[in-house]
Amino acid sequence: MERELICCNGLTKSYAGRRVLDGVSLRLGQNEFVSVLGPGKCGKTTLIKLLSGLERPDAGEVFMDGAAVSSPSPKRGVVYQNTLLFNWLTVLGNVRYPLRKLGRQESLSRAMKYIELMGLKGFEKAYPRQLSGGMKQRCGIARIYAMKPRVIFMDEPFSQLDAQTRYLMQLELEKIFLGEGQSVLFVSNNIEEAVYLSDRIVVLSPSPSRVVKEFRLDLPRPRNYLSPEFVRIRAEIERCLSEVCDG
Amino acid sequence: MKLFGQNSLSPVIGKARYADFSCAAVSICLFLLFWQFSSALFPRARLIPPPTTVIPAFIRSFYEPIGSETMPGHIFRSLYRVFLGFSLASVTGVTLGILSGRNRLANAIINPFIEILRPIPGIAWIPIAILWFGTGENGKVFILFIASFTIIAANTHDGARHVDPELVGAARMMGASSTRIFFTVVLPCCVPQVFTGLQIGLTINFMTVVAAEMIRSRSGLGWVVSTGNDSGNMTQVMVGLVAIGIIGFALSSLLRLAEKRLLIWNAN
Numbered sequence: 001m002e003r004e005l006i007c008c009n010g011l012t013k014s015y016a017g018r019r020v021l022d023g024v025s026l027r028l029g030q031n032e033f034v035s036v037l038g039p040g041k042c043g044k045t046t047l048i049k050l051l052s053g054l055e056r057p058d059a060g061e062v063f064m065d066g067a068a069v070s071s072p073s074p075k076r077g078v079v080y081q082n083t084l085l086f087n088w089l090t091v092l093g094n095v096r097y098p099l100r101k102l103g104r105q106e107s108l109s110r111a112m113k114y115i116e117l118m119g120l121k122g123f124e125k126a127y128p129r130q131l132s133g134g135m136k137q138r139c140g141i142a143r144i145y146a147m148k149p150r151v152i153f154m155d156e157p158f159s160q161l162d163a164q165t166r167y168l169m170q171l172e173l174e175k176i177f178l179g180e181g182q183s184v185l186f187v188s189n190n191i192e193e194a195v196y197l198s199d200r201i202v203v204l205s206p207s208p209s210r211v212v213k214e215f216r217l218d219l220p221r222p223r224n225y226l227s228p229e230f231v232r233i234r235a236e237i238e239r240c241l242s243e244v245c246d247g
Numbered sequence: 248m249k250l251f252g253q254n255s256l257s258p259v260i261g262k263a264r265y266a267d268f269s270c271a272a273v274s275i276c277l278f279l280l281f282w283q284f285s286s287a288l289f290p291r292a293r294l295i296p297p298p299t300t301v302i303p304a305f306i307r308s309f310y311e312p313i314g315s316e317t318m319p320g321h322i323f324r325s326l327y328r329v330f331l332g333f334s335l336a337s338v339t340g341v342t343l344g345i346l347s348g349r350n351r352l353a354n355a356i357i358n359p360f361i362e363i364l365r366p367i368p369g370i371a372w373i374p375i376a377i378l379w380f381g382t383g384e385n386g387k388v389f390i391l392f393i394a395s396f397t398i399i400a401a402n403t404h405d406g407a408r409h410v411d412p413e414l415v416g417a418a419r420m421m422g423a424s425s426t427r428i429f430f431t432v433v434l435p436c437c438v439p440q441v442f443t444g445l446q447i448g449l450t451i452n453f454m455t456v457v458a459a460e461m462i463r464s465r466s467g468l469g470w471v472v473s474t475g476n477d478s479g480n481m482t483q484v485m486v487g488l489v490a491i492g493i494i495g496f497a498l499s500s501l502l503r504l505a506e507k508r509l510l511i512w513n514a515n
Contacts, residue, residue: 054416074422084417088435088512097431098421127512147421 003030005183006151010060011050013043020046022208023060028151028185033177035186035194037237038204039245044187045081047209048153051185052076064150074098077149081156083140085128091115091139092124098147114142117176134165138172145176151183159189170196174222191241195234196223203237205244213240294481301485308486314474316466318486322494325456325467328384329498332391333452340396340448341441344403349433354404361397361404369394369455373462382463387456394455395448402444406437439513442506449502453495468494 006028013021020043028034038044049055051062053072062069064076072078085094095115099107115124118138128136137157144152158166170193177184177197188194194201201215215237219229279298286297296304308318316324343361347354369390380386410433418428460469468491475483 052420054420072416072420074420076420078417078420080413080417082413084411084414086414086432086435088438097418097423100427101422129512143421 004028005030005032006051006062006064006185008051008060008062011047011057011062012059013046013050013055013057015046019208021050021057022210024204024209024211025060026051026185026202026211028183030183031181032199033184033186033197034200034202035188035198036202036204037188037191037194037241038209039206039241040189041207042204042209043207044189044204044209045155047204048078048155048185048187052078052153054078074147075150077144077147077152079137079140079144079152079154079157081159083128083136085136085139085143087128090125090127091120091131094128094139095143095146098143111142111146114146115139117145118142118172134161134169137161137169141173141176145180145182149182151185154184154186156187156189158193166190166193171222173197178221191234191237192225195230195237196225201237203240203244212244215240296482296485300482301489304482305486305489308490313471313483313486314466318471318490321466321468321471322490325453325460325469326494326498328387328391328456328459328467329449329452331384331388332456333395333449335388335392336394336396336399336448336452337445339392340399340444341403343396344400344405344441344444345407345433345437347400348404348407348437357400358404361400364393365397365401367393369451370458370462373459377463386463387459390459391452391455395451398451399441399444399448402440402447403437406440407433410436439510442502442510446499446502446506449498450495453491453498457491 004027007026009025011021011024012019024047026034026036026047036044036047046055050057051069053062053069053076056070069076086097089097092111092115095111096107099110102110112124115121118141120135120138120142123131123135128139131139137160141157158169161169174197176182186194186197195217198217201217202211203213203215204210205212215233217233219227219233223230282292283297283299285292286295287293305318310317313321343357347357347361372390372393373386376386376389380389414432414436415428418432423431456467457469457472460467461473464470468487471490472484472487475481475487
């Protein structure tokens, strides 16, 4: 791991008396892509809410660059599972939303750059309801990348897409990740996707969740889904997850 | 780096709309024919003048005054009253609705009044309106205001209350201040419900102004109907009714058009 960027210790959170997270500790380095895998409802979304500062933990702390995190900030971008685009703004309006502090010209050119990068050129003036699921998700990603956060949290961003679009999005995401050199914490329930994208994979137990295992992946990129190492590590993680679910 | 193809947004085709329009025109013509013949055939229908009397009288009313005004004058009088009452009601209703929808304490204070005032029809306030404002214009504006601001407030309240907290969270994550969040997230989220409230409020206001004019007035569409009745002039009554129907329809179409323009982002 290079320099440490995000670090959390013993994160615990309950909703209405039900404990969701039970002492989760994680580390995310600069330019690192870490995936969090876990069964069904194991509090992955909650983990992102705590890490990004949208909600406070009952116990434990989150640090970014050594400073405690207590509220959301544009330094920590979140790509949501259900996109959470603003329906009353066009694609361009959505991508420019976080760029208000930049000058008019600069915000426009930066927004256009990421719209183009995500293959949405020609749709700048479209409203979210006119877009397909995959396009909405790409718009949500463009919005966060344009914001240039220090770290991006992705909450199952591809879970509502069909297999083909999902695959294309994985390729696209890896390209952007390698090109921009951002730190990403990626929450998923898809092992293959996580193995394809991640430098490291953290496996959570069912709720109340804690970290059960960590995998380091040193496969060269771009990875081949069918290479023996890929298949081996995939099987290993699969075994680990099913043990976690049974035990 | 182009993994995704580019297709254009699907164009909107207006052919079906044209067919709808011609069907409506045909059915109205058929109804007029039916009215014409039945007023010659059935005794009860004979009490009402046929279209061949009403339509020319309606056209005549645009240059020959009924009472002190021609028809455009009466329409203007009624619409001006609606405009005043409705504007007051909209500003008050939207403000109260947003306050009560976003703030618990404000809701506890405002909501009981809204809910108790809401079922009272505007014309039930006529005695109080006369007592406070006499029989002039102010009394009518008061009646219109009180008839519709509650429904506008109630709808706005619903919208303001159900703003998705996750959307607000997303805006905070992108660095928006609370003022910016209010104007760029909370308000747009309420707009569809505000429009529903305005739509209902305007309909209520138009019905109320006619009723109020029938009781105490010297002009307006309601006055045309009631003086027609007083003098046994059924043609004038019918002319008044036709005008009320057409203007009411035009008003709600206008608001729907405004909604379509403003809410282009909202599905359907």
